[in-house]
Amino acid sequence: xxxxxxxxxxxxxxxxxxxxxxxxxxxxxxxxxxxxxxxxxxxxxxxxxxxxxxxxxxxxxxxxxxxxxxxxxxxxxxxxxxxxxxxxxxxxxxxxxxxxxxxxxxxxxxxxxxxxxxxxxxxxx
Numbered sequence: 001x002x003x004x005x006x007x008x009x010x011x012x013x014x015x016x017x018x019x020x021x022x023x024x025x026x027x028x029x030x031x032x033x034x035x036x037x038x039x040x041x042x043x044x045x046x047x048x049x050x051x052x053x054x055x056x057x058x059x060x061x062x063x064x065x066x067x068x069x070x071x072x073x074x075x076x077x078x079x080x081x082x083x084x085x086x087x088x089x090x091x092x093x094x095x096x097x098x099x100x101x102x103x104x105x106x107x108x109x110x111x112x113x114x115x116x117x118x119x120x121x122x123x124x125x
């Protein structure tokens with residue numbers, strides 16, 4: 001009998017086996033996005049990725065991850081904490097060796113950047 005659950009989530013990073021042994025997990029953009037989705041703006045009950053605050057993710061072959069993000073407003077009270085929380089969440093992903101998070105203000109954030117799930121959660125349809 002097959003004990004594999006077809007509905008089980010796929011791990012964010014997957015190593016492979018070779019005759020020489022197991023290779024380290026490959027770092028993926030999906031894994032980095034999943035890490036970003038664990039960080040929430042303390043004033044808004046939606047994660048920063050769904051809010052559209054993450055503008056760009058770059059992954060280098062050596063495990064360096066660069067993120068460009070913004071905040072909902074320049075005077076955001078969480079301006080110091082959110083970038084640090086994003087960095088910490090990404091650093092916990094297998095295969096990440098370093099993470100640089102840059103806060104950018106151009107283009108400015110606006111509600112059109114939110115996903116449909118975020119709009120639904122905030123009743124903004």
